[in-house]
Structures are given as structure tokens and as C-alpha cells.
Amino acid sequence: MHRLSGVFTNGAAAYGRFLEVFIDGHWWVVGDYLENVGKCTKRLGANAYPHLYGGSSAGLMGSSPKVSGYAEPTKPIESRFKD
Numbered sequence: 001m002h003r004l005s006g007v008f009t010n011g012a013a014a015y016g017r018f019l020e021v022f023i024d025g026h027w028w029v030v031g032d033y034l035e036n037v038g039k040c041t042k043r044l045g046a047n048a049y050p051h052l053y054g055g056s057s058a059g060l061m062g063s064s065p066k067v068s069g070y071a072e073p074t075k076p077i078e079s080r081f082k083d
Helices: 008-048
Strands: none
Touching: none
């Protein structure tokens, strides 16, 4: 019977170590996930509502057709589909 001495406490200590590693690992994963969700949400918000994040209210940057002109085809449309 002396061999069973400390079985419960040794098992509880092993379970405690396992639980500590398990919970700690999950906190790292959840923390990284929430951090990335926050960054992604901020980027999406900055793209959707630039005036809320210090940008201009114009939104997307680029040339307007009035300034850059319109695209004009260089060849007839029929020739694009011929083999």
C-alpha cells in the first residue's frame, strides 16, 4: 500500500501542469486572433469611413475621367474575337 502514497497528489500536479499549458496556449491563440481581428476591422473601417480615421472624405484616390480622359479602343471590336 506504500506504493500508492502520493498517487492522487502526483496525478493532481500532473493535471495542473497540463491544464496550465493548455489554458496558456489557448490564451495565446485567442489573443492573437483578437488582435488580428482588431487590426483588420480598423483597416476595413479606414477604407469604408476615411473621415473617421483622419483621412479625407474623398475616399478612393485616383484620376478622374475629366482629368485623365476616357479609354479609347485602338482596334475594331470584331478583330478581338477572331482566331
